[in-house]
Amino acid sequence: xxxxxxxxxQSQALVDQVRAAIWNKRSLRIQGxxxxxxxxxxxxxEILSTRMHSGIVSYDxxxxxxxxxxGTLVSHLIDTLEEHDQMLPFxxxxxxxxxxxxxxxASGLSGPRRPWSGSVRDFVLGTRVITGEGKLMRFGGxxxxxxxxxxxxxxxxxxxxxxxxxxxxxxxxxxxxxxxxTLRLDLRANEALDxxxxxxxxxxPLSAACHTGTHLLLRLEGGEGSVEAAKRTIGGDVTxxxxxxxxxxxxxxxxxxxxxxxRLSVPMDTPLLxxxxxxxxxxxxxxxxLKSDAKSVDIRQAAHEAGGxxxxxxxxxxxxxxxxxxxxxxxxxHSLKSQxxxxxxxxxxxxxAGL
Amino acid sequence: xxxxxxxxxxxxxxDKEALINRIKQTLPQLKVLTSEEELRPYECDGLSAYRTxxxxxxxxxTIEQVQGLMKLASEERVPVVARGAGTGLSGGAMPLEKGxxxxxxxxxxxxxxxxxxxxxxxxxxxxxxxxxxAAAPYGLYYAPDPSSQIACSIGGNVAENAGxxxxxxxxxxxxxxxxxxxxxxxxxxxxxGAEALDAPGFDLVALFTGSEGxxxxxTEVTVKLLPKPACAKVLLASFDDLRKAGRxxxxxxxxxxxxxxxxxxxxxxxxxxxxxxxxxxPREAEAILLCELDGAEADVDEECERVRxxLKKAGAVDIRQARDDRERAQFWAGRKNAFPAVGRISPDYYCMxxxxxxxxxxDVLEGIAKLSETYGLQVANxxxxxxxxxxxxxxxxxxTPGELDRAEALGGKILELCxxxxxxxxxxxxxxxxxxxxMCTQFSSDEILCFHAVKRAFDPQTLLNPGKNIxxxxxxxxxxxxxxxxxxxxxxxxxxx
Numbered sequence: 098x099x100x101x102x103x104x105x106x107q108s109q110a111l112v113d114q115v116r117a118a119i120w121n122k123r124s125l126r127i128q129g130x131x132x133x134x135x136x137x138x139x140x141x142x143e144i145l146s147t148r149m150h151s152g153i154v155s156y157d158x159x160x161x162x163x164x165x166x167x168g169t170l171v172s173h174l175i176d177t178l179e180e181h182d183q184m185l186p187f188x189x190x191x192x193x194x195x196x197x198x199x200x201x202x203a204s205g206l207s208g209p210r211r212p213w214s215g216s217v218r219d220f221v222l223g224t225r226v227i228t229g230e231g232k233l234m235r236f237g238g239x240x241x242x243x244x245x246x247x248x249x250x251x252x253x254x255x256x257x258x259x260x261x262x263x264x265x266x267x268x269x270x271x272x273x274x275x276x277x278x279t280l281r282l283d284l285r286a287n288e289a290l291d292x293x294x295x296x297x298x299x300x301x302p303l304s305a306a307c308h309t310g311t312h313l314l315l316r317l318e319g320g321e322g323s324v325e326a327a328k329r330t331i332g333g334d335v336t337x338x339x340x341x342x343x344x345x346x347x348x349x350x351x352x353x354x355x356x357x358x359x360r361l362s363v364p365m366d367t368p369l370l371x372x373x374x375x376x377x378x379x380x381x382x383x384x385x386x387l388k389s390d391a392k393s394v395d396i397r398q399a400a401h402e403a404g405g406x407x408x409x410x411x412x413x414x415x416x417x418x419x420x421x422x423x424x425x426x427x428x429x430x431h432s433l434k435s436q437x438x439x440x441x442x443x444x445x446x447x448x449x450a451g452l
Numbered sequence: 453x454x455x456x457x458x459x460x461x462x463x464x465x466x467d468k469e470a471l472i473n474r475i476k477q478t479l480p481q482l483k484v485l486t487s488e489e490e491l492r493p494y495e496c497d498g499l500s501a502y503r504t505x506x507x508x509x510x511x512x513x514t515i516e517q518v519q520g521l522m523k524l525a526s527e528e529r530v531p532v533v534a535r536g537a538g539t540g541l542s543g544g545a546m547p548l549e550k551g552x553x554x555x556x557x558x559x560x561x562x563x564x565x566x567x568x569x570x571x572x573x574x575x576x577x578x579x580x581x582x583x584x585x586a587a588a589p590y591g592l593y594y595a596p597d598p599s600s601q602i603a604c605s606i607g608g609n610v611a612e613n614a615g616x617x618x619x620x621x622x623x624x625x626x627x628x629x630x631x632x633x634x635x636x637x638x639x640x641x642x643x644x645g646a647e648a649l650d651a652p653g654f655d656l657v658a659l660f661t662g663s664e665g666x667x668x669x670x671t672e673v674t675v676k677l678l679p680k681p682a683c684a685k686v687l688l689a690s691f692d693d694l695r696k697a698g699r700x701x702x703x704x705x706x707x708x709x710x711x712x713x714x715x716x717x718x719x720x721x722x723x724x725x726x727x728x729x730x731x732x733x734p735r736e737a738e739a740i741l742l743c744e745l746d747g748a749e750a751d752v753d754e755e756c757e758r759v760r761x762x763l764k765k766a767g768a769v770d771i772r773q774a775r776d777d778r779e780r781a782q783f784w785a786g787r788k789n790a791f792p793a794v795g796r797i798s799p800d801y802y803c804m805x806x807x808x809x810x811x812x813x814x815d816v817l818e819g820i821a822k823l824s825e826t827y828g829l830q831v832a833n834x835x836x837x838x839x840x841x842x843x844x845x846x847x848x849x850x851x852t853p854g855e856l857d858r859a860e861a862l863g864g865k866i867l868e869l870c871x872x873x874x875x876x877x878x879x880x881x882x883x884x885x886x887x888x889x890x891m892c893t894q895f896s897s898d899e900i901l902c903f904h905a906v907k908r909a910f911d912p913q914t915l916l917n918p919g920k921n922i923x924x925x926x927x928x929x930x931x932x933x934x935x936x937x938x939x940x941x942x943x944x945x946x947x948x949x
Binding site (some may be wrong): 157158159160161162182205211212215216218219228232234235236238239240241242243244245246247248249251252254255256259260271272273275294297298299300302319320321322323325326362363364365366380383384404405406408419420421422423425426427429430432433435436437448449 | 591623626647651654703748754882883903906921
């Protein structure tokens with residue numbers, strides 16, 4: 098069965114706006130729901146809003162593929178999939194229902210299931226994009242496997258609009274697990290990390306693991322049999338699943354703290370880092386939220402030594418939001434940017450100064 | 453399909469003797485092959501119909517040698533084609549008469565298995581299967597398993613974004629690697645991605661994976677390892693009608709099951725495989741489905757029952773479950789040996805790799821049958837049905853004048869058919885040299901120019917693997933006459949199957 102809903106195709110208006118910006122030599126600040134303005138650097142430019150370019154273009158549950166325009170609300174995508182017992186496996190934040198599909202891809206934010214399911218990028222099958230030359234192009238498609246040409250569709254994920262305006266995305270989706278269970282265990286953070294590693298290696302059906310600073314929350318997903326068996330092996334108390342949406346949406350009390358919020362992305366086997374402040378260990382330890390007044394250079398140094406990176410999610414004039422790139426990588430970033438956005442009008446400087 | 457300078461772009465003229473002397477002076481330790489008989493084994497990859505003798509072959513042992521060679525090649529403007537195990541099926545590692553063939557086979561060390569992190573750091577020449585073998589003592593494995601996994605190397609897997617029979621559930625190469633270390637065209641070392649789950653900046657791992665050696669040389673790969681599923685069971689369902697089998701595939705997915713593997717074969721492929729391997733396939737069936745379910749035992753049993761019910765409802769005439777691991781391996785052996793099995797019943801065969809939305813499967817099969825009749829060549833069909841990746845095998849005899857050309861023309865038509873229903877010309881084998889003309893069918897000239905722009909960002913002199921993957925617009929003007937874009941076919945009233 099294919100459901101076709103075509104509320105509003107604004108792609109020509111978006112192309113026209115990009116072309117006008119090229120002509121007028123004006124930068125564009127690409128915006129969907131404007132829910133992630135606190136992530137990344139400020140962009141000085143005319144607003145290009147994708148919000149009206151919305152609607153699910155096609156969805157065929159038996160193909161496991163959904164295609165939506167970039168202004169479509171993430172929450173609408175989730176609800177539509179839900180009707181067919183399917184889901185976006187990477188569990189993106191919806192920011193109170195205001196986040197759009199385009200922003201979700203451009204920012205590359207994935208939720209608690211990410212280490213087990215994959216990231217936003219992993220589920221992108223194709224994108225339509227307006228390049229910095231004002232041309233609407235299609236890369237990838239609606240099929241699971243497609244290795245023709247360079248993979249520009251997945252390159253758009255996490256590029257924060259610096260390489261093109263995303264107008265449409267096709268995602269691979271998955272059936273929802275038949276059984277879900279959340280467990281709460283009283284373990285210290287370092288014990289939690291050790292146990293998570295062991296459970297992973299044993300192939301326990303984990304789909305989320307977060308240490309709050311005081312205890313560990315685990316989510317089990319799979320068939321009835323495996324989830325029940327894992328519950329017996331792991332122990333702990335069964336609790337509500339509401340924790341995971343609060344975590345995904347940055348709505349836990351932890352996030353209300355006044356100190357700057359840092360996101361540390363580190364290798365799976367990274368021990369606890371010696372940094373002042375409060376830590377929330379998500380992604381089984383691979384993503385760490387840090388509330389800290391420590392100096393940015395110290396936080397970044399600690400992340401770097403662990404083989405990871407530190408990004409500051411609280412805007413501040415003194416701190417670069419994204420972990421700096423090596424000199425060599427930065428050169429190739431500029432090179433790629435100048436090829437795809439030669440007039441330098443698409444979200445200039447959003448990721449790094451001058452990029 | 454040799455490199456054609458008039459269409460694919462002028463290559464710089466290189467004085468071979470001077471180049472060899474310069475390599476010997478600057479890189480005295482680097483092993484270089486130059487004589488006719490030494491070069492012969494390297495004249496093709498797994499697509500043996502396309503052959504060119506390279507100007508010379510370099511077999512570096514160290515990353516410093518790779519850097520040195522690339523620096524020298526950039527300065528002297530010599531094209532470089534990188535090659536792993538040479539098992540690719542699209543001519544992606546086909547050499548150039550005016551170029552260096554950079555063979556990475558000597559980088560064959562597994563640097564580290566990190567059990568705690570569930571990762572392995574390996575050199576690019578390590579064979580795909582060797583990673584899983586080295587990880588086995590820890591109960592871990594590397595998921596992507598192309599049919600050539602005994603021989604193909606991980607560097608080549610990255611270059612092609614290789615797949616296999618377990619992609620639907622476990623993803624492609626891209627989904628199973630964390631980090632790649634590369635040497636750029638001018639000899640600089642760069643790290644893309646990280647051992648963390650994401651790295652800052654643009655996702656260059658996504659861009660490089662599947663870029664067919666056109667953006668840089670892979671010198672190390674960090675792969676993800678997964679715990680081996682506790683249990684795997686396989687169902688073999690027979691159908692008296694291809695359409696019914698095609699519909700059963702969609703029904704299984706719609707029932708909320710994501711099988712570890714879901715493969716389909718048609719009658720010609722079934723008979724060829726059965727005669728070769730004696731896998732226990734029903735020779736009379738019009739189609740079989742192999743459905744593997746893996747995970748915790750209780751879940752697998754539950755899913756087996758679910759899939760059985762779906763298959764029965766879809767009209768399967770017989771459903772068998774492998775009784776033990778031996779029989780399971782036997783069921784798979786037939787599928788995994790389908791290509792050589794077809795090789796036994798025909799002097800030559802030509803393997804296609806188009807992908808389509810699954811719902812189009814019955815119509816596309818019918819279209820292929822009609823094309824097969826029109827061109828007078830038999831086609832055996834083997835596919836990764838779960839993810840819509842078809843491998844039609846065109847049977848022909850290269851010794852019969854004109855048959856290779858006819859096989860290529862038929863292959864091109866099959867790919868155009870895939871694109872016209874919203875699919876792609878290649879799901880996992882890559883464009884290489886083989887499908888360079890069909891790229892003009894799948895992409896508009898603006899999109900192709902955009903690919904060239906990306907190439908310029910990393911290789912402004914176009915020295916890395918020129919003539920592969922992305923066609924010149926000249927080539928499209930010459931050969932891409934039928935252009936289907938966004939499903940809009942020119943002259944829609946003409947019958948095109």
